[in-house]
Amino acid sequence: MTPGTRRRVWGSVPVCAALALLSFGACAPLAFEQAISPPTARELAARVDRHYDQLHSLKARFAESYSGLGMTRTESGTLFLRKPGHMLWQYSSPPGKIFLLDGKYAWFYTKGDAQVQRIPAKELDDLRSPLRFLLGHTQLEKELTGLKLAEVSNGLFTLTGQPKGQEKRVTRLTLTVTAAGAITAIEVEEADGAITRFTFTGEQPDAEIPADTFHFTPPAGVPVVDAMPPV
Secondary structure (H helix, E strand, O other): OOOOOOOOOOOOHHHHHHHHHHOOOOOHHHHHHHHOOOOOHHHHHHHHHHHHHOOOEEEEEEEEEEEEOOEEEEEEEEEEEEOOOEEEEEEEEOEEEEEEEEOOEEEEEOOOOOOEEEEEHHHOOOOOHHHHHHHOOOOHHHHEEEEEEEEOHHHOEEEEEEEOOOOOOEEEEEEEEOOOOOEEEEEEEEOOOOEEEEEEEEEEEOOOOOHHHHOOOOOOOOOEEEOOOOO
16 A cells, blocks of 8 residues: 555362362362363453553564455565554565654655655554554553454464444454464454454564664655545
8 A cells, every 4th residue: 555545260279179188189170171261352352451561662573464455465574662652664575665653643654655644643543553552552352342252273362343433444353362462463354345464473572672763754855744644
């Protein structure tokens, strides 16, 4: 997409101990079964919140894919996050493309474009904006209505719901997360059927990220336009 495009639990330990006096090991299978029971949607959402609330910064590789309107596209790069309110999607493919939140504005630019797009951060409506909870700005359970949990392969889970405030544009937001609450992927399905998916690898919690990483200076001669953000 170009910058000018806008699309819009646990068992009873005392009981188990007492029964064990009568029959050694009788409660062990039950305790083990309960210990490995999957979390509820609410419990896992809370783990996601806690995981990112305790971080000050984060660095990870990302891959972004889009499918819709008869086209497909795959991009990739590095994601930098730092509290409060700083986010940089630095694309290596295509090179020179950025999406930056500097705490005040969101900036959109791809190398070679005729203009830089800018919008106040508080007005941001972008498919990457659900990741704002990674900056400690929200609670996942309050952001997604009808939150549902599903267990997938390799010990991962999905949390799916409808993002509040984006009902006319986004029909589904699905997060793939670890049992500890780390996000490995996010998938967004739009009202027109288009699907955008972000996957994350190589997460580096509390990475050292220089402050100037989140400073953007428009290229010489390229005008800055205040406009609605692209997807």
